[in-house]
Amino acid sequence: MGFASMAAHFILLVRGGGFFMKRLLGLGFLLSVLFVSAAFGDVIVRMKAPKVVPGTVSTAGAESARTMAATMTAAGAGGMVVKVYENLVLDGEVLALMRPVGDEKAFAEALAKDANVGGVAFDRPIYGTGAEIAAKRANNFNTEMIDAPLADVDVSGQVVYVLDTGIDSQGPLGHLIDYSLSRAYLDEPGDAGMPEWQDYNGHGTFVSSVAVADGKLDVTGVTPGARVAAMKVMGVNKKGSTNFIVDALNDIAGHQFEGVRAINMSLGYFFPNTPEEIAAGRMAGGGYDPVYFALEAMDKQDRFVFVTSAGNENLPVGKPVERGGDGWDAGEYVYPGSYIGLKGLITVGSVNKDGSASDFSNYSGEFVHFQAPGKGIVGYGSGTSRGGFDELVLFGKGTSMSSPHIAGMVAALSAKDPGLGAAAIIEKMTRSTKAAPAMKSNGEPLSKYGTPSLAKAAGIDPAGPGNPDAPDTPDPGVPGTPDVEPPADPFPLPGPNPNLPWNPEPTPPSVPIEGEGGSGCDAGLGWGCAALGAALTMRRRWGKF
Structure with a gap:
């Protein structure tokens, strides 16, 4: 599968400095690009604080400056700003969601060369x-x-x-x-x-x-x-x-x-x-x-x-x-x-x-x-x-x-x-x-x-009149819930539900991910594997929580 058709959802960190193209120790892949979901080409860029004279820019002005900086960064790389997360400002830095207008590979490469891009963090499934x-x-x-x-x-x-x-x-x-x-x-x-x-x-x-x-x-x-x-x-x-x-x-x-x-x-x-x-x-x-x-x-x-x-x-x-x-x-x-x-x-x-x-x-x-x-x-x-x-x-x-x-x-x-x-x-x-x-x-x-x-x-005696509904110990006269093991796996993948006759067919997963259980290369990441030259172990982290 070519780069333009693969899932390329990753996050770029903008904090100044060069683009980190380092190998993640012990994992065998580079953090500079990691393709992990089906949001085609979207990236979150961490924008460095705009350089302004302290006290000369209002809050609205600072937001405008951050938005303008993000817009210029995205446009220069061949993309557009989808959203600036203005409520998550940390020491003047902010995150911005960006999307390529054309070729995803060219967009990623251009962002990698931008002076404001200082590192990368990749999206993870939850x-x-x-x-x-x-x-x-x-x-x-x-x-x-x-x-x-x-x-x-x-x-x-x-x-x-x-x-x-x-x-x-x-x-x-x-x-x-x-x-x-x-x-x-x-x-x-x-x-x-x-x-x-x-x-x-x-x-x-x-x-x-x-x-x-x-x-x-x-x-x-x-x-x-x-x-x-x-x-x-x-x-x-x-x-x-x-x-x-x-x-x-x-x-x-x-x-x-x-x-x-x-x-x-x-x-x-x-x-x-x-x-x-x-x-x-x-x-x-x-x-x-x-x-x-x-x-x-x-x-x-x-x-x-x-x-x-x-x-x-x-x-x-x-x-x-x-x-x-x-x-x-x-x-x-x-x-x-x-x-x-x-x-x-x-x-x-x-x-x-x-x-x-x-x-x-x-x-x-x-x-x-x-x-x-x-x-x-x-x-x-x-x-x-x-x-x-x-x-x-x-x-x-x-x-x-x-x-x-x-x-x-x-x-x-x-x-x-x-x-x-x-x-x-x-x-x-x-x-x-x-x-x-x-x-x-x-x-x-x-x-x-x-x-x-x-x-x-709350400063209340658990057994006192200020909290009559919460005794310190359960009333032994109240029947308890049997402490038994429920049946396994109540969260199966979607299937027909006989209790929903008005809509018996399953709703497909909203974020389909290819290659579950296999490596990233097996999942068809094409250019990503060739560029990284590594055995991506992108096993889905669904677990049994």
């Missing part, structure tokens, strides 16, 4: 971190385990951003969705009359319900009545792109509100570079991580708490994994959980109903900050699911179900005290744990701080 589901159970032991919800706290003004597969607009959460904030960042064919962010998998709907469900069908979330914003970064196949995350974060960063907002990311990806290399902005071989750039730019505002799931491979977080598996190689790191230097980032592992560490959960006594229930969790499915989440009430397991417990806690604490910043809210949570870190079977701690108590973080 995947949701829900593991399994099974038949419905009407029990909310999980909220009791974290002393939630809070009584007499108005959470109606709170919004939890959910970066996931969308949310079912027609289901029990429909009235809690903020339509004005919800967006889709990938093109996916859908049912007539549905919003673009409609959930055709179910993962995002389930995650959202754990955070905010308000009692319909006997399902109560951590912060019932708060709103959710569907930031659709994954499709029906529970797969997406790190570029979609950047786009969503740019939109969120531009929103104005009082207090702090929780951003739930029940998703993950593997990457070979160390946390230190990523935080320094100079990964081995000259690489760069645009997701980290976006999170760092927002982190400085102290307005956001980024809650991410630890993952379900039973692997250490923050360390190179010792064994390869289905979707990752030995020596790689789990992200976003392995990021360092972000005071607003929280990674969450999973515990069982009895408080023991879930056998599937990834773990770390340093990088996994909290643990929360992640097995036998009750939540909503999506009526338009093509992936097994089509029942209205389900129970499931996975660290995807653990992280929204913490996101919901952030929303509740911000509602109780809107004057708190992100760092202050996290500090309250770290000082309010009710259970010590659970231990994995290998003797390693699951988390750093253990299981937090929402009531304690």
